[in-house]
Structures are given as C-alpha cells and as structure tokens.
Amino acid sequence: MAERLRVAAPDTHYDIVIEAGLFAGANLADHFRSDGRLAVITNVTLQRLYGDLLRLALPEALIIAVPDGEAHKTLATVAQMYAEMVDGGLDRQSTVVAFGGGVVGDMAGFAAATYMRGVSLVQVPTSLLSMVDSSVGGKVGVDLPQGKNLVGAFKQPEVVLIDPALLATLPARERACGMAEIIKHGLIADPILLDLISRRASLEHDAELIRRAVQVKIDVVQQDPYEQGIRAYLNLGHTFGHAIEQASGYALAHGEAVGIGLVAAALLSARLGMIDAGLVDEVRRLVTLVGLPTRMGALDPEVVYDFMRSDKKKKAGKLRFVLLSGIAQPQIAADVDVQDVLAVLTELRGHG
Ligand SMILES: NC(=O)c1ccc[n+]([C@@H]2O[C@H](COP(=O)([O-])OP(=O)(O)OC[C@H]3O[C@@H](n4cnc5c(N)ncnc54)[C@H](O)[C@@H]3O)[C@@H](O)[C@H]2O)c1
Ligand SMILES: [Zn+2]
Structure with a gap:
C-alpha cells in the first residue's frame, strides 16, 4: 500500500x-x-x-x-x-x-x-x-x-x-551503510525504529523501516530547513565518523565509519555521565546486527583526532559533538575535553 x-x-x-x-x-x-x-x-x-x-x-x-x-x-x-x-x-x-x-x-x-x-x-x-x-x-x-x-x-x-x-x-555493503543512518535516526528521535531494526526487518518490512526513518528526517528539516540549529542532530556519529573515514584513507565506507562513530558518540556520552553503559551496549548491538563494524582496527587515535581538528579548522568552528542523554534525547556539546575524546578513540581500537 x-x-x-x-x-x-x-x-x-x-x-x-x-x-x-x-x-x-x-x-x-x-x-x-x-x-x-x-x-x-x-x-x-x-x-x-x-x-x-x-x-x-x-x-x-x-x-x-x-x-x-x-x-x-x-x-x-x-x-x-x-x-x-x-x-x-x-x-x-x-x-x-x-x-x-x-x-x-x-x-x-x-x-x-x-x-x-x-x-x-x-x-x-x-x-x-x-x-x-x-x-x-x-x-x-x-x-x-x-x-x-x-x-x-x-x-x-x-x-x-x-x-x-x-x-x-543494492549491494549488501551499501545496504548496511544505509542502515547506519537509520540507526542514527532511531537514536536521535525514534525508539520504535530501533525495535524494528532489532526485529531484523526483512524486505517486507522495508517500507515501514523507510517510512519511520524518513519521518525523522522530515521532522528535523521542517524545524530547521537551512541548517541553523537542530539539523545538526543529523550529525550524530559524524564528527567521529568523518575523521575515521578519512584516517582509513576511505578504506572504510561512510556508513561503516558512521557505525563506529555512533558507538563513539555513545561512549563519549557515557564517559560524560549522560547515559549508562547499557545504552552503549545497545548501540554496539544494533550496529553489529546490521553488519557494520564497531571498532576502527589499527587506526591511531591521535591521527583520527588530527582529522577531527583539521575538519574543524576548515569550518572555522569549535569541535562540536552530538551526544545522547538517552534515546531520542540528542544534545550538542561544544566543549569536550581532548582527553575524553582520545580515551574514546583508544577504546575503539581493535576489531569487532
Ligand atoms: N543532500 C543531503 O542532504 C545528503 C545527505 C546525506 C548524504 N548525501 C550524499 O549522498 C552521497 C552518498 O549516497 P549513497 O550512499 O546513496 O551513495 P551512491 O549514490 O554512490 O550509491 C552507492 C552505490 O550504490 C549503487 N546503487 C544505488 N542504488 C542502487 C540499486 N538500487 N541497485 C544497485 N546499485 C545501486 C550506486 O550506483 C553506487 O555505486 C554522498 O555524496 C553524500 O554527500 C547527501
Ligand atoms: Zn552520513
């Protein structure tokens, strides 16, 4: 229908x-x-x-x-x-x-x-x-x-x-990459979307999955059509993700890096006392379930951090993170300590 x-x-x-x-x-x-x-x-x-x-x-x-x-x-x-x-x-x-x-x-x-x-x-x-x-x-x-x-x-x-x-x-890898953005939409605004993913939505469920995921994007862009405020929530996992994508020399696809970035954003949120470890595990579980990596292999945390800073310089702004204080509770944090970011990146080393 x-x-x-x-x-x-x-x-x-x-x-x-x-x-x-x-x-x-x-x-x-x-x-x-x-x-x-x-x-x-x-x-x-x-x-x-x-x-x-x-x-x-x-x-x-x-x-x-x-x-x-x-x-x-x-x-x-x-x-x-x-x-x-x-x-x-x-x-x-x-x-x-x-x-x-x-x-x-x-x-x-x-x-x-x-x-x-x-x-x-x-x-x-x-x-x-x-x-x-x-x-x-x-x-x-x-x-x-x-x-x-x-x-x-x-x-x-x-x-x-x-x-x-x-x-x-659509190749499986591209599908998984799209799922990274759908998990992102679920985390910033729609717990039911996360349930749908957990139930391993098959092709018959795709229309429902897409409808809910699109609705999140609609709600955000309607409130902020010219990207002056809350449209930034759509960058959850992307400050880490972009840097990881670049540091990998694009060996990691955008969606793969975003999957790792979502785990990173959850880890940083937990480190700052905004969420508990259970939600970090839940993000890891979802990212794994859709076939994406949750760790960045042998990438050097310092190198990834440098990419974050040079990205920031290009945009002449502060290093800003979208964090979570719960599911559907995104928050923008502008003054995160370097040590916390590096600690999170260190936790992301290895495979899995
Ligand atoms: N405008 C925005 O708001 C916005 C938001 C997010 C991303 N983007 C942009 O979107 C781009 C990434 O989009 P993408 O992930 O769709 O990449 P893409 O357009 O490169 O598509 C991925 C691959 O899948 C193939 N493909 C697409 N549909 C297929 C199908 N049905 N069957 C078989 N193959 C198919 C494509 O040919 C391509 O090889 C980036 O350039 C990014 O900057 C824009
Ligand atoms: Zn993206």
Missing part, C-alpha cells in the same frame, strides 16, 4: 510517496505535474540495471547517464549534464528526474537548481541512504578537489518517489 508523507518546506511543500513496486508498475509521470520535456539523470550502473524499466516508466524522457561513484560528483559531471540537457531541448518548463543514490540525487538536484535558473526536480532515490536521508531536505551539490559538498544549493523537489523494491539490487 502506498504511504504518502507531507513535507513543509520554505515557500512550498511536497509529498514523499513510498510504495513497493511503484516503479515497475506504473507510468512514473502520473505522480507529478510536468508541462515540459523530462530528463532522467542516472548513472551507468543503474542504467544497466533499470534502463529498460526506465524507458517503460517514462517513455518520453531523455536519459542522461553519468559515471558511477563519489569521485564523479563534480562540476565537470554537472557540465556534462547541462550539455546533454541543452542538446536534448530541455527548457525552463522541463523536469529533471534524479534516479539514483545520494551522489546522483545531489548532482542532478544541483543541475535542476541551476539549469536556466532552475527547473523542476523529482527525486527517485534508489539506495537505502538516499531513501531515508539525502533525497529529503533540499540540500543538493557537488564536491570540489578541496573537500566534499563545498558547492551547492537548496532545491526542494516536486515529489520524492520511493520504491523499496529497488533495494533488491
């Missing part, structure tokens, strides 16, 4: 439709208004898997496929999109359908925000992370050689169409 969630955004609102089989069954264009030409922007991997279905679902659309991978989330790839959009006759009345994970969604969203000063955008997220996180909230953009997501815009979609059946082809 289709679920429809409503998102209020500045000056507009849009729906998120969640329905298993939505993409295979129907004409996708029935789900949004479009007065002009359609372009589907996807990547070559998804084109190989879903190209035939895409042509059936949106027969009139121009299909633009870019290379796969974060390495291609660049202005050069967006320039390729613009060129194909001009050649394909897209004008101001056109609609861009972003069909892919967060990389495609962010880039196609940026192209839609800027092409002819902005055309309509429909998000069709295909990875678990993009379904519960990146396709909602309006942040779009690309990386620069100097750092990730340094160029971007806010661009609200007309609609977000989520078909959990698309997850059947």
Whole structure:
C-alpha cells in the first residue's frame, strides 16, 4: 500500500510517496505535474540495471547517464549534464528526474537548481541512504578537489518517489551503510525504529523501516530547513565518523565509519555521565546486527583526532559533538575535553 508523507518546506511543500513496486508498475509521470520535456539523470550502473524499466516508466524522457561513484560528483559531471540537457531541448518548463543514490540525487538536484535558473526536480532515490536521508531536505551539490559538498544549493523537489523494491539490487555493503543512518535516526528521535531494526526487518518490512526513518528526517528539516540549529542532530556519529573515514584513507565506507562513530558518540556520552553503559551496549548491538563494524582496527587515535581538528579548522568552528542523554534525547556539546575524546578513540581500537 502506498504511504504518502507531507513535507513543509520554505515557500512550498511536497509529498514523499513510498510504495513497493511503484516503479515497475506504473507510468512514473502520473505522480507529478510536468508541462515540459523530462530528463532522467542516472548513472551507468543503474542504467544497466533499470534502463529498460526506465524507458517503460517514462517513455518520453531523455536519459542522461553519468559515471558511477563519489569521485564523479563534480562540476565537470554537472557540465556534462547541462550539455546533454541543452542538446536534448530541455527548457525552463522541463523536469529533471534524479534516479539514483545520494551522489546522483545531489548532482542532478544541483543541475535542476541551476539549469536556466532552475527547473523542476523529482527525486527517485534508489539506495537505502538516499531513501531515508539525502533525497529529503533540499540540500543538493557537488564536491570540489578541496573537500566534499563545498558547492551547492537548496532545491526542494516536486515529489520524492520511493520504491523499496529497488533495494533488491543494492549491494549488501551499501545496504548496511544505509542502515547506519537509520540507526542514527532511531537514536536521535525514534525508539520504535530501533525495535524494528532489532526485529531484523526483512524486505517486507522495508517500507515501514523507510517510512519511520524518513519521518525523522522530515521532522528535523521542517524545524530547521537551512541548517541553523537542530539539523545538526543529523550529525550524530559524524564528527567521529568523518575523521575515521578519512584516517582509513576511505578504506572504510561512510556508513561503516558512521557505525563506529555512533558507538563513539555513545561512549563519549557515557564517559560524560549522560547515559549508562547499557545504552552503549545497545548501540554496539544494533550496529553489529546490521553488519557494520564497531571498532576502527589499527587506526591511531591521535591521527583520527588530527582529522577531527583539521575538519574543524576548515569550518572555522569549535569541535562540536552530538551526544545522547538517552534515546531520542540528542544534545550538542561544544566543549569536550581532548582527553575524553582520545580515551574514546583508544577504546575503539581493535576489531569487532
Ligand atoms: N543532500 C543531503 O542532504 C545528503 C545527505 C546525506 C548524504 N548525501 C550524499 O549522498 C552521497 C552518498 O549516497 P549513497 O550512499 O546513496 O551513495 P551512491 O549514490 O554512490 O550509491 C552507492 C552505490 O550504490 C549503487 N546503487 C544505488 N542504488 C542502487 C540499486 N538500487 N541497485 C544497485 N546499485 C545501486 C550506486 O550506483 C553506487 O555505486 C554522498 O555524496 C553524500 O554527500 C547527501
Ligand atoms: Zn552520513
């Protein structure tokens, strides 16, 4: 059965439709208004898997496929999109359908925000992370050689169409990485979501898992659309996670590093007397259950800490942590002692 969630955004609102089989069954264009030409922007991997279905679902659309991978989330790839959009006759009345994970969604969203000063955008997220996180909230953009997501815009979609059946082809490692963000959403706002994960939600439960996880993101971005305050709660596990990801030389995927980062945030919260050891164990248990690591192997705590500090310098701010004083009780801590951070990082050494 289709679920429809409503998102209020500045000056507009849009729906998120969640329905298993939505993409295979129907004409996708029935789900949004479009007065002009359609372009589907996807990547070559998804084109190989879903190209035939895409042509059936949106027969009139121009299909633009870019290379796969974060390495291609660049202005050069967006320039390729613009060129194909001009050649394909897209004008101001056109609609861009972003069909892919967060990389495609962010880039196609940026192209839609800027092409002819902005055309309509429909998000069709295909990875678990993009379904519960990146396709909602309006942040779009690309990386620069100097750092990730340094160029971007806010661009609200007309609609977000989520078909959990698309997850059947998602590699297991990517699925686990998406689960890291879902655990994060559960920890900051929704204990029932954590119960669903514990019950090892199978594909039939995916729609419910996604619905609850998306609802957390909706609630946060509605309260803080331009990231001035509580949207920072979505960074739970990410101050540690980003640094661990970088210190590993990206051998650890983002979601894997975030899994470890969630354990780190729990350990730090316990160390500061905000939660007891039982909740730390619960976070470890959940992270392990979804197939993610809880420790950072041989990475040196000092090296990880240096990455945290250099990240902070780039953002010209203080080292800030999102901590927990309980499930669904996130708190921002700005003045954490270096020794406490290093002690937590030391506890994360080893494997498991
Ligand atoms: N805009 C935001 O608010 C926001 C939030 C979080 C993350 N992000 C961004 O999202 C990106 C990460 O997104 P991601 O984790 O989806 O990565 P991704 O887009 O690279 O997708 C991961 C991999 O899975 C493949 N894939 C996706 N769906 C598939 C499917 N159904 N079947 C088979 N393969 C599939 C992709 O081709 C890719 O190889 C990062 O660039 C990050 O900065 C943005
Ligand atoms: Zn993340």
